[in-house]
Amino acid sequence: xxxxxxxxxxxxxxASVGKTSIIIRYSTGSFREHYSPTLGVxxxxxxxxVDEDSVNLQIWDLGSxxxxxxTRANYYLGAQGxxxxxxxxxxxxxNEVIDWKNEVDRNLDxxxxxxxxxxxxxxxxxxVSKEEGQKIASQLGVDYIETSVRLDMNVNKAFExxxxxxxxxxx
Amino acid sequence: xxxxxxxxLITDKGGSPRFYMQLDPKALNMDPVMASSFFAAIDMFSKxxxxxxxxxxxxxxxxxxxxxxxxxxxxxxxxxxxxxxxxSIDVLDSLLAEFELDWLEVxxxxxxSYETSFVDVYLEAFGERVMEKLSLRLLGDxxxxxxxxxxxxxxxxxxxxxxxxxGTRNVKEIIEVSGLSRREVVLDLSKLWAHRVxxxxxxxxxxxxxxxxxxxxxxxxxxxxETKDLRDLHPDMAGVIPHLAGLIDGRRTVREILAELxxxxxxxxxxxxxxxxxxxGVIEALTPEKRRxxxxxxxxxxxxxxxxxxxxxxxxxxxxxxxxxxTKAPEALSQLQLKDGKWAVDFDFKILEGLNQxxxxxxxxxxxxxxxxxxxxxxxAKMSIYIGNLTTVYSQRIIRRYSAFDLRGFxxxxxxxxxxxxxxxxxxxxxxxxxxxxAWSSALEELAYILVTRGHIIYxxxxxxxxxxxxxxxxxxxxxxxxxxxDRVETFERIMVEYSTLGPAAKLTLLILATQRGILIPxxxxx
Numbered sequence: 001x002x003x004x005x006x007x008x009x010x011x012x013x014x015a016s017v018g019k020t021s022i023i024i025r026y027s028t029g030s031f032r033e034h035y036s037p038t039l040g041v042x043x044x045x046x047x048x049x050v051d052e053d054s055v056n057l058q059i060w061d062l063g064s065x066x067x068x069x070x071t072r073a074n075y076y077l078g079a080q081g082x083x084x085x086x087x088x089x090x091x092x093x094x095n096e097v098i099d100w101k102n103e104v105d106r107n108l109d110x111x112x113x114x115x116x117x118x119x120x121x122x123x124x125x126x127x128v129s130k131e132e133g134q135k136i137a138s139q140l141g142v143d144y145i146e147t148s149v150r151l152d153m154n155v156n157k158a159f160e161x162x163x164x165x166x167x168x169x170x171x
Numbered sequence: 172x173x174x175x176x177x178x179x180l181i182t183d184k185g186g187s188p189r190f191y192m193q194l195d196p197k198a199l200n201m202d203p204v205m206a207s208s209f210f211a212a213i214d215m216f217s218k219x220x221x222x223x224x225x226x227x228x229x230x231x232x233x234x235x236x237x238x239x240x241x242x243x244x245x246x247x248x249x250x251x252x253x254x255x256x257x258x259s260i261d262v263l264d265s266l267l268a269e270f271e272l273d274w275l276e277v278x279x280x281x282x283x284s285y286e287t288s289f290v291d292v293y294l295e296a297f298g299e300r301v302m303e304k305l306s307l308r309l310l311g312d313x314x315x316x317x318x319x320x321x322x323x324x325x326x327x328x329x330x331x332x333x334x335x336x337x338g339t340r341n342v343k344e345i346i347e348v349s350g351l352s353r354r355e356v357v358l359d360l361s362k363l364w365a366h367r368v369x370x371x372x373x374x375x376x377x378x379x380x381x382x383x384x385x386x387x388x389x390x391x392x393x394x395x396x397e398t399k400d401l402r403d404l405h406p407d408m409a410g411v412i413p414h415l416a417g418l419i420d421g422r423r424t425v426r427e428i429l430a431e432l433x434x435x436x437x438x439x440x441x442x443x444x445x446x447x448x449x450x451x452g453v454i455e456a457l458t459p460e461k462r463r464x465x466x467x468x469x470x471x472x473x474x475x476x477x478x479x480x481x482x483x484x485x486x487x488x489x490x491x492x493x494x495x496x497x498t499k500a501p502e503a504l505s506q507l508q509l510k511d512g513k514w515a516v517d518f519d520f521k522i523l524e525g526l527n528q529x530x531x532x533x534x535x536x537x538x539x540x541x542x543x544x545x546x547x548x549x550x551x552a553k554m555s556i557y558i559g560n561l562t563t564v565y566s567q568r569i570i571r572r573y574s575a576f577d578l579r580g581f582x583x584x585x586x587x588x589x590x591x592x593x594x595x596x597x598x599x600x601x602x603x604x605x606x607x608x609x610a611w612s613s614a615l616e617e618l619a620y621i622l623v624t625r626g627h628i629i630y631x632x633x634x635x636x637x638x639x640x641x642x643x644x645x646x647x648x649x650x651x652x653x654x655x656x657x658d659r660v661e662t663f664e665r666i667m668v669e670y671s672t673l674g675p676a677a678k679l680t681l682l683i684l685a686t687q688r689g690i691l692i693p694x695x696x697x698x
Binding site for chain 2: 031033040041042043045065066067071075077151
């Protein structure tokens with residue numbers, strides 16, 4: 001019988017890059033039509049199949065405001081995967097990825113991670129190219145994927161990518 | 172049929188507008204030419220990014236949702252504030268097919284010179300077809316239709332309301348006087364609207380929050396050209412407007428403004444003055460984004476006042492000043508003002524003039540952050556009392572005054588209060604979610620899902636287990652549809668009552684989540 005995994009992942013990144021939206025899109029299929037900052041921590045889950053394995057993915061949505069750092073620290077515990085996220089229309093959000101990596105490293109010893117570049121549908125406002133995103137991903141030593149939560153592009157693939165990455169680390 | 176569509180735009184594949192029509196007379200005007208180029212770019216982009224083109228694409232843009240329907244030779248874009256129903260999308264699909272088949276060749280913008288406005292190539296006959304299938308959105312009983320051209324020269328359109336529209340009768344009165352059914356009146360007004368021979372006055376909702384623009388002061392100056400003109404044209408109105416001026420402050424609704432002046436002036440006179448000021452563009456009803464900003468600013472103002480009562484002015488002032496050091500957004504910082512030794516929020520909306528939707532949404536986030544930080548630096552020893560007092564005030568001043576739409580996202584503040592007031596360490600381990608349904612079949616199920624998932628994180632997992640026992644609901648182990656033999660509504664009510672006892676802020680969370688979803692809360696929780 002194929003194994004069943006319960007995986008805990010966390011999403012981190014600058015404010016308004018789409019962390020809550022990608023989780024809602026993935027877990028419920030709908031798109032949240034308004035922006036609200038997450039204060040504290042959100043939670044969602046979804047069952048998925050990765051090859052022969054059954055995976056129960058539990059996703060913790062960590063609020064990104066600077067004053068929440070102490071609150072966030074509690075919730076990293078036990079996470080096996082991290083989704084770093086930025087917004088392709090914002091240089092600041094890409095630059096902040098390094099700070100987020102440092103925060104995660106302070107709280108987690110061993111984890112798998114991917115870098116997600118969101119809002120690719122905003123083509124005319126885009127300032128960060130795919131190459132620049134990939135460059136940061138390789139600096140961090142993680143895989144890179146571009147998504148549009150609004151257009152439901154590559155969302156499932158992103159979560160599948162992080163799940164595969166965690167499962168492969170078990171072997 | 173009822174629908175959420177504010178406006179329709181049809182463009183050809185090259186990005187030129189072919190047809191534009193507003194279905195909601197209150198909706199903001201969109202420039203069809205600019206909008207067409209914008210959507211042509213999206214269309215091209217989607218083709219490049221996706222191997223296959225989806226027939227219907229929905230694009231969220233601030234508080235508006237654009238639904239793009241791909242035709243053979245044209246694209247249709249419907250602008251709405253809510254997600255469109257499948258029924259609406261089917262109607263739009265058939266209208267687009269009809270346009271391509273019967274009307275596309277009739278209207279060719281290239282036959283017109285560049286000096287010709289797009290408005291001049293508007294196709295009334297197709298507009299009438301649109302209105303036959305969709306009709307005007309949200310036609311209010313109090314709206315007063317009036318002709319924009321002399322009725323006796325109307326040759327292109329026949330109306331059964333010709334004798335009843337006189338510029339003073341509202342929709343309700345027209346129905347009463349004409350003896351026609353509401354449906355007949357709505358259809359005929361929709362047709363006249365499609366032919367662009369009528370407009371409406373008195374369109375604002377009594378729950379609209381009204382605010383002034385920078386040019387409004389001209390109507391409060393005795394010697395301005397605007398006041399002089401008004402005195403000549405409408406002398407009564409010129410006398411009323413200065414009395415309205417102090418009440419159109421960005422935080423009062425039309426209903427509240429009328430209540431203030433109702434004993435001194437006739438309501439119709441006040442409404443006419445408001446109509447006039449809207450028409451000349453010096454006052455406006457707050458947009459959905461600005462209503463959300465207003466809500467969180469009011470929440471902060473109340474949080475400050477309640478803190479002064481629960482703690483004292485000095486502690487409250489220190490807390491706010493500490494937070495202001497970390498606030499960078501000038502639009503927010505400049506609206507925190509020291510008055511008579513107390514900090515207060517300035518509700519003037521002129522500071523937001525000209526800002527785009529994205530900036531407005533970020534400012535909403537900034538105000539939420541200020542609010543959350545403010546309560547987090549108050550003395551935790553009195554936090555439970557403070558939250559209790561705040562819940563009572565919010566129940567009256569926020570939850571009852573604002574719409575469910577305005578409350579979107581405000582629950583995050585309540586979750587934050589729950590976290591602040593819960594002494595136990597947060598739950599960070601795996602959560603039992605074996606059968607809890609994510610695709611809810613009812614608002615109650617969605618509410619239960621949110622309470623259980625978010626509740627697990629805020630409170631100890633055992634607290635949620637206790638709710639399960641107390642409510643007699645399997646909650647997590649079985650789908651609600653499988654609760655055989657249980658009164659489901661009663662069980663959900665029990666869940667709400669039990670949840671409300673978990674912590675001092677749990678009741679506020681319930682009030683917000685239930686109001687957002689139109690759920691009646693049990694009597695025990697009502698404040």
